[in-house]
Each structure stands twice: as C-alpha cells, then as structure tokens.
Amino acid sequence: MFGPEGPGLRELAVQALSSVEHGYDLLAPKFDHTPFRTPDGVLESVAKALTPLGPFEDGLDLCCGTGAAAEVLTGLCRSSVTGVDFSAGMLDVARHRVRSAGGPEVAWVRGDARALPFAAAFDLVVSFGAFGHFLPRELPGLFAQVHSVLRPGGRFAFPVLAPPRPTQADFWMLLGFDAVMRVRNTLWRPQFVMYYRAFRLGRVLGELGRAGFAVELHPLPEFGRRGDGGPRARLVVARRTQPAAGSMNS
Secondary structure (H helix, E strand, C coil): CCCCCCCCHHHHHHHHCCCHHHHHHHHHHHHHHCCCCCCHHHHHHHHHHHHHHCCEEEEEEECCCCCHHHHHHCCCEEEEEEEEECCHHHHHHHHHHCCCCCCCEEEEEECCCCCCCCCCCEEEEECCCCHHHCCHHHHHHHHHHHHHHEEEEEEEEEEEECCCCCCCHHHHHHHHHHHHHHHHHHHCCCCCCCCCCCCCHHHHHHHHHHCCEEEEEEECHHHCECCCCCECEEEEEEEECCCCCCCCCC
C-alpha cells in the first residue's frame, strides 16, 4: 500500500482490528515506510524552533514510536535522551536505529503516557503525532503526567497543524476516517483509539493552563501561511511554572 517496503492492505487491516498496543507491535518493522511516521521536515522545523530555548540537559520523547524524534533530541539535549512508548515492537526498532555515540546517553522505556514511570527528571518533553490516541477526557490526566516529570521551568513541546477547512478534501477525508473509527470501535473489541479531529487546540490550551503550564505558540515558518494569514503549523511550548491543580508540591 505504501510501496514495496511498507505494509500491505491485509497487514493494515489486521492492525486496525487489534488493540492500539498490539497493532503497533505488528506495524513496527515497517512503520518508517508509512505516512504515519512524522516527516523529517516537521522534526527539523521543531528542532530549529526549540534550539534558542535551550540548552537542555535531559529530554523525553513521549510516545516515541520508532525513535525519530528521540534522534532529534540527541542534538538538543546534553546529558540524556529517553524514549517512552507502550509498544515493545516500536521500542525494539528504536533501539536499533538510535544509539548513543559520543552524545547524550540514550535509554528506552516501555510505559504508558497516562502513568509515566519517572520523577521530575526532564527539562524538555516532546511528542509527535500521538495525541489522536487519547480521548479528550484523558487530556487532563495526560498533561498532569507530563507536568509531573518536568523540572520547574521545563518545557513540553509539540507541533500542531492548522485544521483543514470544509472546502478542502483533507477535511472530508479526516472526518470520514474518524467516523469509520467510531463505527469500528462501537462494533469491535478491543478498541483502536485514533481520531484525527478530537485534538482541538482551544481545548488543549485550556487543559495545559489548568495543569500548571504557561503556554506560548511559535509559528513554524517552513510550512508557510494560510489564506487568512495564519500559520499552517505552530509549535506549542508549555512551560512548567507552578504545581498542577490540586497539588501541594512544586
């Protein structure tokens, strides 16, 4: 379906009828040959935007997949880079592609982003292309987890694309994909949570603020601007400035 090195239609169908974790275990060996892998241009643009905000000592790639973003973090962080994902298959690919070679120490941890197995040990947390796997009601808990693993003043960064408009084919493609997934999850177990239109920037910014972050939006100029002058892509940079809601600790 995605060329000779990518998965075929049957492989994708088996993945789609699996749980999220098992589905990515199955897809892992061919994941980098699919459109689901974050393009290098996005990774490079984010790295360029983050560079003036450093230097960073310790970085975490949240839902790291096969390690493409962790590889970028090795150029931003001086001491260590950690990738965390709940798919053993994806982590296995990451271990083979990203190795410490005179730069920061690299480690891979199997874990759930909703229950991170770390203390406040990071100056920078990044995530790429993973938020569609979390339902809107899970965002407060997810952001609280990120807050808890950042040192005071640490940053949580991720890119967001401007949503397509109803006049664009992408709008209807994403709408149709989400509709198919909702039907699939109604009729089939285990569920495969992946919704492209559920991650709404306005709600995300509000939840980040409630979790104890001060948020800035940085345009990613490499992707140009829309017809109304707004950027096509932005980098959300959320800085830990205070305890999370209900917490007595800093």
